[in-house]
Amino acid sequence: MSESSQGESPEVFEEFRERWQRLIEAGHLEEAGEIIQGALAWAQERDDPRRIDGAICALAAVAIQLGRGDGELPRLREILLRNADAGNCRLAAYNISLHYEFAHNFKKSLFYARIACDRALQLGRTDWIAYSRNQLGNALLGQSFIDEASLEYQAAVELIPTPGVWRAIILDNLGYCRVLQKRFAEGYTFLYESLRQLRRYSAERYQMLPHLDLCFTHLETGRYEHARRHGVAAFELAEKIGNAEAMKNALYLLGETANLGGDTAKASGYFDRLQRDYFPDSPYLTGFLLAVDVRKLVNLHA
Amino acid sequence: MATIEKIRQVQLVGRKIRQLRKEHKLTQVELSARLGIQQSDLSRMEQGEYRVSLDTLFRILAEFKMSIGEFFEGVAQESITPRDVQLVQEFNSLPRDAQREVEDFIAFKRVQIRSEGPGELVVTGTNGAGGANIADRSDSSRPSPRSTTASGR
Numbered sequence: 001m002s003e004s005s006q007g008e009s010p011e012v013f014e015e016f017r018e019r020w021q022r023l024i025e026a027g028h029l030e031e032a033g034e035i036i037q038g039a040l041a042w043a044q045e046r047d048d049p050r051r052i053d054g055a056i057c058a059l060a061a062v063a064i065q066l067g068r069g070d071g072e073l074p075r076l077r078e079i080l081l082r083n084a085d086a087g088n089c090r091l092a093a094y095n096i097s098l099h100y101e102f103a104h105n106f107k108k109s110l111f112y113a114r115i116a117c118d119r120a121l122q123l124g125r126t127d128w129i130a131y132s133r134n135q136l137g138n139a140l141l142g143q144s145f146i147d148e149a150s151l152e153y154q155a156a157v158e159l160i161p162t163p164g165v166w167r168a169i170i171l172d173n174l175g176y177c178r179v180l181q182k183r184f185a186e187g188y189t190f191l192y193e194s195l196r197q198l199r200r201y202s203a204e205r206y207q208m209l210p211h212l213d214l215c216f217t218h219l220e221t222g223r224y225e226h227a228r229r230h231g232v233a234a235f236e237l238a239e240k241i242g243n244a245e246a247m248k249n250a251l252y253l254l255g256e257t258a259n260l261g262g263d264t265a266k267a268s269g270y271f272d273r274l275q276r277d278y279f280p281d282s283p284y285l286t287g288f289l290l291a292v293d294v295r296k297l298v299n300l301h302a
Numbered sequence: 303m304a305t306i307e308k309i310r311q312v313q314l315v316g317r318k319i320r321q322l323r324k325e326h327k328l329t330q331v332e333l334s335a336r337l338g339i340q341q342s343d344l345s346r347m348e349q350g351e352y353r354v355s356l357d358t359l360f361r362i363l364a365e366f367k368m369s370i371g372e373f374f375e376g377v378a379q380e381s382i383t384p385r386d387v388q389l390v391q392e393f394n395s396l397p398r399d400a401q402r403e404v405e406d407f408i409a410f411k412r413v414q415i416r417s418e419g420p421g422e423l424v425v426t427g428t429n430g431a432g433g434a435n436i437a438d439r440s441d442s443s444r445p446s447p448r449s450t451t452a453s454g455r
Binding site for chain 1: 315340346347351352353354356358360391
């Protein structure tokens with residue numbers, strides 16, 4: 001690395017970083033990706049390996065969130081194994097964990113989340129520790145270790161006392177756990193607080209998450225009209241950003257809400273759409289869901 | 303609010319998965335490999351301790367090519383048809399008292415069929431929603447058939 005690049009890199013690269021982080025927080029992932037590409041080119045021009053790795057990790061994070069993470073794993077593993085910089089190692093491990101979470105391989109996700117957490121603890125960065133513990137929670141919750149997951153989320157949320165998008169996302173996770181633990185009052189508090197913060201910071205992309213969980217919570221507590229309202233909001237947001245998993249969950253919850261509320265025709269409509277759009281080879285699905293309550297089998301965060 | 307009582311026990315579903323797996327002569331390792339999940343996760347699911355995504359749940363159903371009747375033996379003999387849905391809608395349109403009468407009659411018919419004759423019936427009490435549980439005196443050691451009331455919905 002040249003002297004000049006060392007001199008100018010902190011400011012310029014950190015400007016890039018601040019811009020892409022703001023865009024990610026607002027849910028504008030495609031735009032964030034463009035900024036990171038610019039940062040990567042900048043770092044490559046200056047032959048700055050630490051910042052190249054940092055930009056590659058950030059690009060991978062965006063690609064994974066957008067469901068295009070398969071090609072990113074080799075580069076992330078290389079950064080992790082090279083072990084040149086603890087911060088980048090943490091980021092690489094965290095993103096690999098995220099990738100496996102989205103692939104529903106929660107055991108591998110847990111393995112890499114532990115590495116990310118260890119690195120964050122070594123570095124003593126509170127925010128990184130919080131994100132890693134949230135990720136540990138996700139990997140545990142995906143395996144239905146609800147009590148263990150809620151401990152991780154609780155620890156994570158305590159590490160980020162200031163309102164913001166990431167605290168809101170962790171609150172959503174913790175709220176969902178509380179609902180599964182039948183601690184509904186706490187669940188409602190966390191989920192509504194999550195939604196409030198995400199609205200306050202205009203993070204529309206992520207509002208879908210507490211809407212889905214609030215739909216489920218109202219369903220569990222027999223408040224079907226509230227459940228329907230949140231289910232519709234979740235579905236509309238999921239449709240807008242093209243999140244198929246969330247659309248499936250929303251259609252299922254809306255069908256369940258209508259069914260439990262006594263409107264079988266409407267329930268059939270939602271379940272039919274779920275079957276037609278996502279499970280075309282399962283013609284029995286509508287009838288099954290009308291007859292069998294699978295709420296206790298389904299994990300909306302898996 | 304009037305609704306049909308759905309079959310909700312997660313343990314029942316887990317037990318049913320185990321039963322179907324054994325009927326298909328599959329080990330947990332074999333079935334979990336076919337479903338793309340870990341054997342330990344399938345084991346916990348069979349014990350009613352594991353929640354899964356909708357994708358995984360429906361993969362399991364697809365694996366056994368299950369109809370409602372196969373999944374819940376004795377609950378229904380065939381998959382839900384449009385006629386079944388119509389029946390549910392008609393049931394829901396009845397006043398609450400009339401729904402209870404229908405439920406009690408269904409419970410009565412179940413006991414009657416189970417005992418292969420009219421049998422001697424006794425009303426053992428009411429559940430929380432006021433529906434009658436009917437037990438067959440000829441086999442009092444068995445639990446009374448569950449009344450299909452609108453409780454808890």
